[in-house]
Structures are given as structure tokens and as C-alpha cells.
Amino acid sequence: MHMSDQKIIGFMKQRYIAAALSVVLIAVSVFSLATKGLSLGLDFTGGALVELQYEETADLNEIRGQIEELGHPGASVIYFGSDRDVQIRFQTDDPQRGDTVAKAIEAGSTQDTEVQRISYVGPQIGDELANDGGLGLLFALGVVMLYVAMRFQFKFSVGAVAALIHDVIIVLGVFSFFQLDFDLTVLAAVLAVIGYSLNDTIVVADRIRENFRMIRSDDARELIDISLTQTFERTLITSLTTLLVLLALFFVGGEMIHNFATALIIGIVIGTYSSIYVAANVLLLMHISREDLLPPVVEKEGEELDELP
Amino acid sequence: MNKFPMWKYLLVLFALTLGVVYSLPNIYAPDPAIQISGASLTYAPDGAIQSKVTSTLDELGIAHFGEELSDTSLLVRLENQDDQMRARREIEAALGDNYVVAVNLAPTTPAWLQSMGARPMNLGLDLAGGVHFLLEVDTQKVVRDSIDSLESQLKKALRENNLRGVTVRAGADAMRISAKTDDLRDEVSRLIRRDMPELEMRRSEEGGSYVINATLTEQFLKEKEDYAVNQNLTTLRNRVNEIGVAEPLVQRQGRNRIVVQLPGIQEASDAKKILGKTANLEFRLEAERESLVSMRERFDFRSELDQRRFGGAELERSVLVYGRNVVNARATFDQQTSQPQVSITLDSEGATRMNHGTRDNIGRRMGVLFIEYKPVTRIIKGENGEDVEKVEQVAEKKIISLATIQAALGKNFVITGLDSPAEASELALLLRSGALAAPMTYVEERTIGPSLGAENIALGVKSVQLGLALVLLFMLVYYKVFGIAANIALAVNLMLLVAIMSMIGATLTLPGIAGIVLTVGMAVDANVLIFSRIREELKNGVPNQSAIKAGFDRAVVTITDANLTTLIVAVILYAIGSGPVKGFAVTLAVGILTSMFTAILGTRALINLIYGGRTVKKLWI
Numbered sequence: 001m002h003m004s005d006q007k008i009i010g011f012m013k014q015r016y017i018a019a020a021l022s023v024v025l026i027a028v029s030v031f032s033l034a035t036k037g038l039s040l041g042l043d044f045t046g047g048a049l050v051e052l053q054y055e056e057t058a059d060l061n062e063i064r065g066q067i068e069e070l071g072h073p074g075a076s077v078i079y080f081g082s083d084r085d086v087q088i089r090f091q092t093d094d095p096q097r098g099d100t101v102a103k104a105i106e107a108g109s110t111q112d113t114e115v116q117r118i119s120y121v122g123p124q125i126g127d128e129l130a131n132d133g134g135l136g137l138l139f140a141l142g143v144v145m146l147y148v149a150m151r152f153q154f155k156f157s158v159g160a161v162a163a164l165i166h167d168v169i170i171v172l173g174v175f176s177f178f179q180l181d182f183d184l185t186v187l188a189a190v191l192a193v194i195g196y197s198l199n200d201t202i203v204v205a206d207r208i209r210e211n212f213r214m215i216r217s218d219d220a221r222e223l224i225d226i227s228l229t230q231t232f233e234r235t236l237i238t239s240l241t242t243l244l245v246l247l248a249l250f251f252v253g254g255e256m257i258h259n260f261a262t263a264l265i266i267g268i269v270i271g272t273y274s275s276i277y278v279a280a281n282v283l284l285l286m287h288i289s290r291e292d293l294l295p296p297v298v299e300k301e302g303e304e305l306d307e308l309p
Numbered sequence: 310m311n312k313f314p315m316w317k318y319l320l321v322l323f324a325l326t327l328g329v330v331y332s333l334p335n336i337y338a339p340d341p342a343i344q345i346s347g348a349s350l351t352y353a354p355d356g357a358i359q360s361k362v363t364s365t366l367d368e369l370g371i372a373h374f375g376e377e378l379s380d381t382s383l384l385v386r387l388e389n390q391d392d393q394m395r396a397r398r399e400i401e402a403a404l405g406d407n408y409v410v411a412v413n414l415a416p417t418t419p420a421w422l423q424s425m426g427a428r429p430m431n432l433g434l435d436l437a438g439g440v441h442f443l444l445e446v447d448t449q450k451v452v453r454d455s456i457d458s459l460e461s462q463l464k465k466a467l468r469e470n471n472l473r474g475v476t477v478r479a480g481a482d483a484m485r486i487s488a489k490t491d492d493l494r495d496e497v498s499r500l501i502r503r504d505m506p507e508l509e510m511r512r513s514e515e516g517g518s519y520v521i522n523a524t525l526t527e528q529f530l531k532e533k534e535d536y537a538v539n540q541n542l543t544t545l546r547n548r549v550n551e552i553g554v555a556e557p558l559v560q561r562q563g564r565n566r567i568v569v570q571l572p573g574i575q576e577a578s579d580a581k582k583i584l585g586k587t588a589n590l591e592f593r594l595e596a597e598r599e600s601l602v603s604m605r606e607r608f609d610f611r612s613e614l615d616q617r618r619f620g621g622a623e624l625e626r627s628v629l630v631y632g633r634n635v636v637n638a639r640a641t642f643d644q645q646t647s648q649p650q651v652s653i654t655l656d657s658e659g660a661t662r663m664n665h666g667t668r669d670n671i672g673r674r675m676g677v678l679f680i681e682y683k684p685v686t687r688i689i690k691g692e693n694g695e696d697v698e699k700v701e702q703v704a705e706k707k708i709i710s711l712a713t714i715q716a717a718l719g720k721n722f723v724i725t726g727l728d729s730p731a732e733a734s735e736l737a738l739l740l741r742s743g744a745l746a747a748p749m750t751y752v753e754e755r756t757i758g759p760s761l762g763a764e765n766i767a768l769g770v771k772s773v774q775l776g777l778a779l780v781l782l783f784m785l786v787y788y789k790v791f792g793i794a795a796n797i798a799l800a801v802n803l804m805l806l807v808a809i810m811s812m813i814g815a816t817l818t819l820p821g822i823a824g825i826v827l828t829v830g831m832a833v834d835a836n837v838l839i840f841s842r843i844r845e846e847l848k849n850g851v852p853n854q855s856a857i858k859a860g861f862d863r864a865v866v867t868i869t870d871a872n873l874t875t876l877i878v879a880v881i882l883y884a885i886g887s888g889p890v891k892g893f894a895v896t897l898a899v900g901i902l903t904s905m906f907t908a909i910l911g912t913r914a915l916i917n918l919i920y921g922g923r924t925v926k927k928l929w930i
Contacts, residue, residue, distance in 0.1 A: 051761070095751040099577060116761040118577065122752035125443065136885035140878055147874060185820050188882065188890045192827065192897065195878035199831070202871040203838065234834075234841040241783060241837075242830035245776030249826050252775055254768035256435070257823055264827065 011228045011276060012221045012284065018277035022166060029173020038176050041183030042119060046126035047091040048098035051117040052105065057083045066108050070101055081255035085116070095120045133187045137168065140194055152205055153292050159282035160201045163274040167197045171267045185260040193267030196242070200235060200275035207231050208283070212293040220288055224280050232276075239272040310854040311921035313914055321914045324906065325801060331808035334418040334429040340375070341390045342415035343397055344573075345408055346382040354383040354408065365403045371396050375415075386415050394759075412573045412759070430811045432572070433818030433892060434755070436769070438762035439572035440580050443753035446541055446565045448534045451747045452482050455525060455533055458658055459505060460484055466500055482525070484508070487518040494519040538565055540746035545569060547738070548584055566752070577756045590632030590740060594666065595674040595711065596623040611679055611707035622711055624676045629666040632680075634659025638740035640733035643725060649733035650725040653740060660720035668717035677710040677724075679739055709739050769822035776826045777803070784833060788840055790929035794915040795836040795908075802832050802907040806900050815895050824896030828904065835872070835908030839864040844930055853925045861913055868905065876901050
């Protein structure tokens with residue numbers, strides 16, 4: 001390895017500012033999640049959802065009136081994508097109710113309408129999904145922590161998981177703060193954010209490990225700065241290309257995929273930041289040293305240890 | 310330096326060819342079509358139906374072509390998508406209730422591609438339109454039934470063994486047996502251990518009596534549940550096949566749920582009518598001439614031929630064995646006479662009852678009643694005098710078999726004297742498919758209109774195109790010649806992804822398209838890693854060829870690490886997710902694998918072809 005003449009960016013100089021920023025973001029997110037909660041979609045709450053397309057601009061107040069007459073005063077009636085598309089959501093335990101309501105509204109409307117979508121989700125499904133989703137998140141974090149600990153070192157796995165938790169909480173926080181609809185696709189997006197952010201963190205970790213072994217220096221901060229600088233170009237470009245396609249999804253992907261794209265965009269911006277400032281910060285905090293990263297010496301006879309590259 | 314051995318080039322070429330062949334069917338747009346099938350086996354569409362359908366379409370001025378008549382269904386392709394719904398309505402009206410008419414998309418894959426097993430990806434409901442149901446099997450009912458039958462079995466055993474002073478009370482999922490003395494309890498528990506291995510016992514003393522709390526063992530419960538769910542699954546499959554949609558999906562999900570997806574069906578209530586057509590069986594003895602009128606009941610035969618021949622029959626009111634006791638029924642042949650017959654297997658409860666019922670009645674006849682619950686929509690006057698649609702289940706009981714008992718029957722027996730193998734298989738199907746082992750409730754129901762599906766496809770394709778174009782442009786500007794290599798690799802990657810998804814028969818959903826778009830963005834990551842490594846090496850003064858080699862070699866480790874972790878997440882997503890999340894996970898996982906292949910091997914092959922084995926003055930990177 002040759003020392004490069006590249007100017008090293010002092011990422012870690014700002015680490016206290018970054019840490020403060022992360023703490024503030026997480027505090028706000030947790031506060032919002034605790035007070036406002038998530039605006040859960042039909043998948044989680046259960047109930048019925050009807051989507052109708054009208055010939056011309058639909059009159060929401062008129063539809064609200066119709067719905068109230070049908071005996072669902074608490075129903076939410078909103079435009080979905082355009083002012084011709086209307087989404088109606090209400091609580092019910094009757095699988096047939098969505099059908100009935102859709103037919104009644106169509107019949108009572110002065111305009112021609114077309115049913116786009118009718119969904120019914122039973123109450124047991126919603127609870128289960130929420131449980132499975134939460135469990136899946138925890139499980140994913142656990143497996144990742146284990147894998148990184150095995151493949152790298154314990155301190156790295158703490159850093160990686162801290163970065164992931166940081167990202168997930170902030171994405172959820174944004175969804176809670178702005179009360180964006182949180183449905184199954186958004187859950188998938190959050191899990192994809194874990195994958196993406198992890199990808200970033202691993203690339204950085206990989207370089208840190210390499211540099212700790214290659215460069216004879218005891219200054220952990222400098223070594224981390226070198227590693228971050230070397231991977232910075234790649235981090236930016238990958239985030240950029242991914243953001244490009246996500247923006248395409250966000251703007252032309254349609255209403256059903258909108259929140260999915262939103263979650264990923266937030267996640268990728270936060271994930272890029274966290275792979276630099278959270279994961280590396282935790283490593284410094286835990287006093288990462290050369291000794292942590294040298295290939296382990298085989299002590300016991302016959303015991304085989306992973307040959308690290 | 311930087312030359313591949315021949316086999317690596319060939320490997321890349323091989324993957325490329327496979328990719329082209331298996332992704333190709335997806336670019337042939339399917340034809341809108343109408344599919345007609347019989348409401349039961351007796352009504353398979355034939356030439357007469359075909360000409361009726363075509364003349365109906367001709368009268369309406371709907372352009373059609375390429376009729377395909379198979380054993381069970383007729384497919385008619387339409388020129389124009391907009392005619393589809395109208396054509397379906399009109400054909401339905403023309404053919405009447407004996408036929409089921411569904412809209413469908415007929416693939417147009419050329420024959421040479423089909424011969425290689427290439428076919429387009431299945432479209433999920435959010436893209437094709439259709440209905441989706443999630444049904445929950447009420448396994449508690451199964452448990453209750455088991456407890457009830459064990460209770461009567463135990464009471465009988467107590468009587469037969471002259472054990473007095475024992476009371477048995479059955480609850481929802483357990484039995485409480487209290488005995489007057491400890492010895493008595495010991496005897497009861499010996500009896501249970503010997504004859505009812507499906508019960509687990511716990512002893513306690515309460516208020517002077519000696520109590521056994523008997524519960525079903527976990528293993529027995531699981532077996533019962535599995536049996537109930539699987540039986541319902543088979544029944545649902547048979548009913549769904551009657552609807553005749555193109556790619557129906559009937560699948561178990563989790564411990565006690567069943568997913569049913571019917572693309573092309575527009576009315577959830579229609580589909581529910583067919584799924585809800587619960588049928589059951591009753592085995593009853595034929596009534597004796599001298600028996601009381603109140604003990605017998607008259608029924609018609611299901612087959613019109615038999616009905617004309619015999620004009621119905623009288624059966625006893627009491628039921629010997631129910632449909633839920635039928636474990637299996639198969640159409641077979643008598644080994645000596647080669648006559649068609651139906652072999653029936655009963656469960657142990659059914660076998661005992663059948664044996665008791667038949668051993669003293671040899672020579673009499675036994676009838677099998679087929680009970681169909683048909684939902685009938687009636688218009689009734691509501692509270693305010695308005696018309697309200699009300700769906701009611703009406704039972705229709707007809708005799709499907711009336712045969713003379715020739716010996717005491719048990720677990721396995723046969724029904725002979727059938728006219729043809731076809732009659733035997735129809736009877737076997739009825740015996741087998743009639744019953745639901747446990748009731749089911751709808752826990753999820755989704756209907757997606759056809760126009761929303763088409764719109765979703767259009768939007769999905771548009772976002773893939775736009776996203777791809779942006780990334781291609783960026784890579785070209787930023788990495789020049791290497792960017793071209795990366796772009797070709799990316800295009801190949803996308804093709805391989807589509808090819809593999811088509812090959813494994815994955816279903817494309819809207820989140821799946823999102824997964825593809827995301828893969829496009831992330832797939833370049835591997836190349837970016839490699840290229841920035843090469844740039845770094847060059848900056849460090851490493852000669853061009855060595856820089857390429859070092860860049861690839863060093864980056865591979867990082868790429869593998871990073872992608873493996875993402876793959877773990879994709880697998881977890883697949884394991885815990887349902888429907889849309891699963892679709893996304895599959896695309897993500899396949900995308901990771903193909904992108905590793907194309908970035909590491911594909912790009913390398915290209916770069917080697919461009920720069921390998923010669924002196925290069927300047928690398929355009």
C-alpha cells in the first residue's frame with residue numbers, strides 16, 4: 001500500500017457536532033413517535049378501504065355526507081394522487097362492507113365512477129403484521145450484529161448496529177412527525193434501508209480494517225479519517241445513483257409507491273450520513289486499536305479460526 | 310496481464326444467452342382474452358359452444374382471433390382491450406349459468422421460446438387486477454370436535470368396562486374426568502393411556518373427588534390442524550378450478566391461513582359465491598319399507614340419468630358417516646373384473662360408525678347424499694322499505710350413489726357397479742372434494758380494478774426507464790470508457806434479473822418493480838467500488854494494467870462483504886413478509902446476486918477485452 005498524496009478530509013474533527021446532531025434528531029424522532037405515533041395504514045389498522053375514480057373533480061364533502069349516511073361517521077375521505085381519485089377508509093369487521101359501501105356511493109353519485117380498489121383487512125391481521133414487522137426488524141438487527149462481529153470484530157458490530165438503529169429511528173421519526181401513511185410497502189422500505197445503510201457501513205468498515213493493518217500508525221482518528229476519505233467518493237456516487245432512481249420512483253412511480261420512495265430517500269440520506277458519522281464515531285468511542293484488528297493468533301491447538309484477508 | 314481464460318468469457322457469454330432467451334417472453338405483450346370453462350365437469354366447452362361464442366362476438370362487432378379449445382376451457386383472444394369487459398358480460402349472458410366466463414391475458418410467447426420453457430413473468434394482482442382473499446381456518450372447531458368425539462368414546466368405554474362413579478365433562482379444549490376413588494381414577498387413566506393416546510393427563514384432587522384433566526397432545530393438535538387446513542386447501546383448489554381463471558393461486562400461509570388469488574376476476578362477490586359453495590356428504594341407510602314415515606326422507610338423484618331411471622329414493626333420517634370422515638376417495642378398477650369402482654378410506658371414527666351401521670344390515674342399500682350449500686341472493690324489503698340484497702345459504706341434498714351393502718364395511722371399502730371410468734372419477738371427486746374439514750372466515754379481501762393494474766404497470770415501466778436513463782447518463786459522464794462497461798453490465802444485469810424472475814416463476818408486483826428500480830441504483834455500487842479503487846491505484850502511481858488488476862481484486866472482498874449482509878436482510882424480509890413484501894424481497898435478493906455476477910465478472914470481461922493484454926497509455930476512467 002502506498003501512502004497517497006490525497007488530502008485527508010478531517011471528518012472526525014466534527015464528530016462532536018455530528019454526535020450532537022444525531023442525538024437531537026433521535027430525540028425529536030422518539031418524542032414524535034411517543035406522542036404522535038405512526039399514522040398506520042390499512043395493513044396495520046385493519047378495516048376497509050375503497051378507492052374510486054370519478055369522471056371529473058370529486059366533491060369530498062358530498063362523499064363524506066354519503067359515507068355518514070351509510071353509518072361510518074369516522075371515515076377518512078381524501079384525494080389520492082389527483083382530485084378525481086378518492087380514497088375512503090373506515091373501520092369495520094365485515095369483509096363485505098367495502099363492497100357494499102362502494103356500490104352505494106357509485107349509485108348515489110351524479111358522476112360516472114369506477115372502482116379502482118377495495119380492500120378489507122381483518123383486525124387479527126393488522127396486529128400480527130405489526131408484531132411480525134417489529135420482530136423482523138429486531139431479528140434483522142440481531143443477525144447483522146452477529147455477522148459483522150464474526151466477519152470483522154465486536155466493536156464494528158456495535159458501530160454498525162448503532163448506525164442502523166439510528167437510521168431506522170429517524171426514518172420512523174420523519175414518518176411520525178409528518179404523519180405520513182405507514183403501510184406494508186413502507187415497512188419493506190425501512191428494511192431495505194437497513195440493507196442499504198449496512199452496505200455503506202460495511203464498505204467503510206472494510207477500509208478501516210485494511211488501513212489499520214496496513215498503515216503503521218497508532219492514531220486511530222487519523223486512520224479513520226484516511227479510510228473515510230478514501231471511500232468518500234464511492235459513498236457519494238452510490239448514494240447519488242440510488243437517489244436518482246428513487247427520485248424517478250418518487251415523481252413518476254404513482255401514488256401506491258410514493259411513500260415507499262419517500263422512506264427510502266430519507267433512509268439513504270440518513271444512511272450515508274450515519275455510515276460516516278455514527279459507525280466511525282462509535283469505533284472511536286470504543287477505542288478501536290490495531291490489536292483489535294490483527295488476524296487472531298491461533299492459541300489452542302486444532303482450533304480453526306477464520307482466516308481474515 | 311488482464312486477460313481472462315477462455316472459459317470465463319464463455320461463462321459470461323453463456324449467462325448472457327440464457328438471459329436473452331428467458332427474458333425475451335416479457336417483451337411480447339399479452340393479448341386480452343376471454344376464458345370460458347364449464348361450471349362442473351359435465352359442461353366442458355365444445356365446438357358448439359365455440360361457435361356460439363364467436364357468433365356472439367361477431368354480432369357485437371368485437372374483433373377476435375386465435376380461439377383455443379382445450380379439454381376444460383375455451384380461450385378467445387380479442388383485438389382490443391377495451392372490449393374485454395363488454396365481451397365477458399355478453400358471453401356470460403349468452404351461455405347461461407352452466408359456464409364460467411373470466412377475463413384473462415393470454416401470453417403471446419412464440420412457439421420456439423415456449424419450446425425452451427421460456428415464459429413471461431406472472432403479474433401480481435396489483436398489476437393484473439383481480440381479487441385476493443385471505444381465509445382463516447377455524448381450527449378451534451376442529452379441537453372442539455375432537456374433544457367431543459373423545460368424550461363420547463370415553464363414556465362408552467366406561468360403560469363397557471362397568472366403571473361407575475366417574476363423571477366426564479368436556480370443555481372447549483379439555484376434558485375433566487372426576488372419579489369417586491383413587492383406584493377408580495387409576496383404572497380410568499389406564500384405559501385412556503391404552504385407547505386414547507391423543508390425550509395428555511394431569512391429576513389433581515378437588516373437594517374429595519379424584520380428577521384427571523385431559524388435554525389433547527400438541528402433536529395430535531398439529532396433525533388435526535394440518536389435516537383440516539390441507540383438506541380445505543384441496544377443496545378450495547377444486548372450486549377455484551371451476552372458476553377457470555388463468556393463474557389462480559391457492560396456497561397455505563402460516564399455520565391456519567389460506568391465500569386465494571384470482572387474477573382477472575372483477576367481482577369479489579361472484580368469486581366468493583363459488584368459494585363459499587360449501588358442500589358436504591352424508592352416508593345414510595336406505596329406509597326400510599315397514600319403517601315409520603317420520604324416520605325416512607325422500608331425495609332425488611344428482612345425475613339426471615339416474616333420476617329418470619329410478620325417480621329418487623327414500624333414505625333413513627339418521628346419518629351414519631359424514632363427509633368429514635372421508636379421508637380419501639379414488640377411482641380405481643376391480644382387479645378381477647376390470648370394472649370401474651371407487652375406493653373410499655374413512656378415518657377411525659368413521660370406520661367404527663360405518664362398521665356398526667353396516668354389520669347388521671348386509672343386503673340393504675346405502676345412499677351417499679351430496680349436500681351443496683348454494684348462496685342465493687334474495688331481495689327483501691329493508692327497514693325503510695328499500696330493497697336490500699340478502700345472501701342466504703340454501704342446502705340442496707341429492708343422492709350421488711346408492712349401493713347394496715355386501716359385507717360389514719370398515720376403514721376401507723369400495724363402491725362398485727358404476728357405468729364408466731368417467732362416472733367413477735366424478736364420484737371420487739365429489740366424495741373427496743365435497744367437504745371442508747373446518748369452517749373458514751375471510752380475514753383479508755382485496756379487489757383491484759383492471760384499469761388500476763394497467764396504470765400501475767405503465768407507471769412502473771416509466772420509472773424503471775427514467776431511473777435507468779439517469780444512472781446510465783451519470784455513469785457515462787463520470788467514468789467515460791469504464792462507464793460504458795459499467796452501463797453494459799447494468800443493462801445485462803437488468804436482463805438477467807428479469808430472466809431469472811421469469812425462470813423461477815416469481816410474481817411481479819408493484820413493490821417488485823420498486824425492487825428492480827432500487828437494484829438498478831444499487832447495482833452500480835459494485836462497479837463504483839471497483840472503479841474508485843482503480844482511480845486510487847492510478848493516483849498512487851501504479852501502472853495502468855496493475856491498477857486495473859488491483860482495483861478489481863481488492864474491491865471484490867468489499868463487494869462480497871457488503872452484498873452478503875444485504876442478502877441476509879433480503880432473506881429475512883422474505884421469511885417474515887407476506888405478499889408485497891415477499892415480492893420485494895425476491896427481486897432484491899435476485900438483484901444482489903445478478904449484480905455481483907455482472908459487476909465482478911461481466912465488467913471485468915469487458916474491460917479485459919478493451920484494455921487487456923496490451924500497453925495502455927491512458928485509462929479513460
